[in-house]
């Protein structure tokens with residue numbers, strides 16, 4: 001008799017536990033559904049400012065939005081916070097870390113022909129000190145003021161790219177810079193690169209005047225082709241502009257660095 005009561009009691013407790021577990025699962029799935037709706041508005045339906053600028057940035061980075069000349073004025077604050085805050089650095093790191101994992105995974109042939117292409121502006125070097133004073137891309141590009149900034153030769157390295165550059169060197173991968181900067185800026189660019197930690201390279205390609213009027217895609221594709229014709233294997237290619245990564249001879253893999261401030265075709 002006591003055995004029967006005990007068995008019944010244990011069964012009752014188990015049944016209660018199962019029921020409780022079920023109902024808490026039910027509650028969880030409901031709150032999960034509500035949670036999914038949250039990013040559209042804040043708690044209590046409050047509008048989150050900046051959501052449309054985030055969509056704009058995503059469109060720019062994915063190349064759904066192309067041929068734009070300036071950052072929308074309403075997004076100056078958003079882009080400024082993005083560039084100066086942690087997110088730009090985190091996004092850059094996510095790119096360069098992936099690039100490193102890829103390079104490390106390759107069984108590279110042991111010669112001096114494995115090459116990685118680096119863009120310079122907003123990839124190897126950062127022009128943030130300039131853009132801080134020029135609306136983070138809201139102002140129309142001004143070649144006079146920008147060239148004056150370049151000639152100062154004080155652009156800092158983008159730390160994540162410098163780290164990738166150093167790691168590639170330990171893997172025995174050579175580096176070539178291909179930049180939209182002009183031949184007349186060669187000396188200041190070399191000095192600037194070396195000063196911030198890019199001490200050596202296989203080639204530094206600057207835009208020759210013969211390319212004037214040609215797009216960056218054409219210029220950079222032609223120069224990459226020349227390198228391949230010299231026997232180099234372009235195993236990787238990194239840049240902040242899609243024009244660094246599109247066209248021909250782009251390399252085995254391309255890596256897009258973030259840049260919501262300007263667009264070069």
Ligand SMILES: *[C@@H]1O[C@H](CO)[C@@H](O)[C@H](O)[C@H]1NC(C)=O
Pocket residue numbers: 105106107
């Ligand atoms: C590299 O070599 C290792 C060992 O020989 C092999 O396990 C791996 O699959 C190779 N990786 C590639 C990308 O070929």
Ligand SMILES: *[C@@H]1O[C@H](CO)[C@@H](O)[C@H](O)[C@H]1NC(C)=O
Pocket residue numbers: 142143144145
């Ligand atoms: C560029 O900046 C210079 C110096 O501030 C100014 O004189 C010039 O008008 C600007 N050019 C354009 C196209 O805005």
Ligand SMILES: *[C@@H]1O[C@H](CO)[C@@H](O)[C@H](O)[C@H]1NC(C)=O
Pocket residue numbers: 106235252
């Ligand atoms: C790079 O691409 C070329 C051409 O498609 C191919 O032959 C080569 O094996 C690739 N190299 C690597 C490291 O993936």
